Amino acid sequence: MGSPSPIDRHLRRLRQDRLLSTGTIFDIKKFAIHDGPGVRTTVFFKGCPLGCWLCHNPESQSFEPELMIRDGRCTRCGDCVEACAQDAVSLNGDSVRIDRGRCDQCGACADVCVAEAIEVAGRDVTVAEVMVELEKDVVYYDESGGGVTVSGGEPFAQPDFLLELLKACKSRGIETAVDTCGHVAPHLFRSVAEHVDLFLYDLKVIDDERHREFTGVGVESIHENLRWLAETNRGVIVRFPLLPGVNDDEANIHSVGEFLSSLANRPRVDILPYHKAGADKYGRLDREPRLPDTEPPSEEEVAGVARRLSDFSLNVTVRGESL
Ligand code: SF4
Ligand code: SF4
Secondary structure, three states, X not given: OOOOOHHHHHHHHHHHOOOOOEEEEEEEEEEXXXXXXXXXXXXXXXXOOOOOOOXXXXXXXXXXXXXXXXXXXXXXXXXXXXXXXXXXXXXXXXXXXXXXXXXXXXXXXXXXXXXXXXXXXXXXXXXXXXHHHHHOOHHHHHHHOOEEEEEOOOHHHXXXXXXXXHHHHHHOOOOEEEEEOOOOOHHHHHHHHXXXXXXXXXXXXXXXXXXXXXXXXXXXXXXXHHHHHHHOOOXXXXXXXXXXXXXXXXXXXXXXXXXXXXXXXXOXXXXXXXXXXXXXXXXXXXXXXXXXXXXXXXXXXXXXXXXXXXXXXXXXXXXXXXX
């Protein structure tokens, strides 16, 4: 047998480094400035164990790829109808209709759509492929004190891929942050945490019953993991998405303040007021939003919540900015 080819050697090295672990992502956002310190690249994992009513990334919730449609871009050329072997696409008036029961997410319709009216949210990638993208921006991370943020979806829902991506970043000297809902088995959470420089930790509703109603899961592991992060004095910023009609009532704000002030080393809490930037995504996925009429809170309301949380001697910021 001859000596291995350069490609074989390259693949062997990738396997040894476990860079061929695969996961499903739906986006890589460059030059992000709200996902941790400095300039960052945010990698969005697909799939989440929660089903939050006001999720601003509904395409992140399913673990499977999904088609997203932008009717306004469609030129009605009909190429997607021709391309679909499942007979799942039709043109109906001004809109492109997908029979999602027939669709097998092959992506052929999106591939032929030069107008980019059809997009597939979600693709399988290797750690090596993600690293190629991240490496391009190392100079920006170094100059700004930034790095990589893994978000979602819920990153911990793909634990092997998350771990290998974090290890690859650390081996390259890239700072890492993970944006998590915290609904993770504590032993798993702790085993991955040592590879994370900063946690962006979502805290929405304190009461267990209301949390179940709003997200579909209870608070036990969410509280336990946050307590552990605080006790072990790891880098953590708590993110409180302020969601009108869901978690902005006095009882919940009081409970959030009480809970955070009970933690060791009192982590900073960053208020993220609800915005409507992702609202149109529900229609593009043929889904009904749970609370379609919700409007963003006024700046006065946001300031009021910030003051209430500050009363608990917490370091409070709004959208990352000090008060
Ligand atoms: S291929 Fe794109 S532009 Fe053409 S009909 Fe389909 S969605 Fe519209
Ligand atoms: S993804 Fe494939 S099966 Fe689904 S509508 Fe497009 S072409 Fe048809």
